[in-house]
Amino acid sequence: MRAGSTKRAAAALGISQAGRAELGISRLPLDPSLFEWAPLGSARNVCIFHPDHRFSKRTCIEAHDLAGETIVDIDPQFAAHQMNFNALRFAGVEPDILVEFDCNGHEAGYVSAGLGISITNEIIAREYAAFHLGIKPVEPSALYHYVAIWQKDRAFSSALNVSLEAIIVAFSKQPPARGC
Template identity: 30%
Template structure:
């Protein structure tokens, strides 16, 4: 195998994360042709097929995913070392690193983070937004201090505790025919254009099962991996959806109609911490503030959001 360079590996990692050479170029602050050249050199070096070219996107092969997983572990170690050195230079350990699922990252966690920094002058915070699976991976490798995720992961490297137990709510565009109905039932959405959460999310299958059991047909024309994008589609009049309540409530001020849904589709918010080390006082204090604010949100939500 030809000799690999760090720059080739870096370009491959960026393409895997961004999905396109253009996005990778923006991440690395280099030109798109430079990324393509580095990626080509990397493929020549490893001598296994890494991508299938489909239109403008690069679809990773299983071999590419295996390489990426191995590279990601190495990068996490390098980034952790660099961060520790930076903290030593600044004589500052007042840093809180949070990995958060998109459902809480749209408005809720940024708002709480600002409040927390005002209460704790001089600290710094990092917020990275990823899916629940990646959040769990980062917590298990001690890359972050706190994780916020939807799924409970059985991993001895992770400590998990519930932040809130809730259920999905129905969201409608302004002026929708059901806007005055107190509670939405599955048959109310017969033949509606329905914006689904993508198949990568387990809650998608729970929602589909509710409508299948009720014998209700929906027009399945749109899906997205992120609940706040579903809210944006609905707000624009593209259809209706079921999403988590914290995200939905943050869109009410923009005119989104949010209603309880009769069938219970659970959606849980979990706090996770690395199990291999004690939880820092900063992390404990931030978690306490999160619990207080999410309870207040539940109490003030006019029965849209009930904590279990």
């Protein structure tokens, strides 16, 4: 199991074992010996930026476009950081990181203040609608597969079935992952 999936599995298992949650939302890969899941959707990388940024005139952001940009990014311990910056370095671009944070959501405030741009995925970026940020696809992009998860062999009550169905419906109303 990869380091990122181990952390997600440990966090999700801790929640399930402690009884604080019956269902969760996570990304694959997960350990099938610990969890069962139902697919929710996929997401590709997007760049978020202040609406006045030069990227607002582009249809797609490519790695070379990020040269010289100040970047707000999630901590290097997260797989998303490694994927994003490996792609930049492969394209010959060394990232100029202004701020690193340890939890999704923090980048929206920094970006809306005009302190830099950030790369996240479409599902997370949808949560920032109130910030009125610019959002454009990024290439190269990772593809993230989101799932509803529960502890393996958990017996489902009718309330859990209704909850799972509601989560699946909510994700199904989102547009599919798209690239440039």
